[in-house]
Amino acid sequence: MSPAGVDTATWQRALVVFSGATDLGWLRLLRPGFRHCFVALGGDGGWICVNPMAHRTExxxxxxxxxxxxxxWYHSQGLITVATKPVEPPRRPLGWRPYTCVEEVKRLLGITARTILTPWQLYRFLRQCRK
Structure with a gap:
């Protein structure tokens, strides 16, 4: 099991989705188009979507x-996507981080990079390191 409780053997693929829409004023400080992210995990049984928001995780x-x-389909809705694969991270505790959409997506994918804090940084990491 991964730190977020997702069995990476079950989820062979992931689609990270980035959005510029936000209801929270302070998120408008982030790069346009990259103010929120969520992930769809795909496997033999189909797809699930995990959308961590400020007030709940859907x-x-x-x-x-x-x-x-x-x-x-996500692209037709005006969203940006990056296809990747979840990986099993090293079995050691991760440092404390505020609960954000980025942190939840990182944990679901097995990304342990401490410097990734914003959706734009996550997007760049996925495009460069997870091809």
Whole structure:
């Protein structure tokens, strides 16, 4: 099991989704298009979406077929996506971090990089290091 309780053997793929929309004024300080992120995890049983928000974390089973172009659908909604794979991180405690959408997505994917704090930094990391 990964730190967030996701069995990475079950989830073979992930789609990290970035959005510029926000209801929180202070998030407007972040780079446009990269003010929030969430992840869809895919495996043999289908897809789930984990969307960590300021007031709650929403977990949804996505009722779609394996052939459905989920990345294309998110793109049609004006969202930016990066395809990646969850990995098993080293079995050691991670340092304390505020609970943010970025921190939750990192833990679901097995990313332990301490310097990734914003959605834009996560996007750049995924584009450079997780091709």
């Amino acid at each position: 977990v949804s089973v996505l009722p779609i077929t394996a052939e459905f172009d989920l990345a294309g």
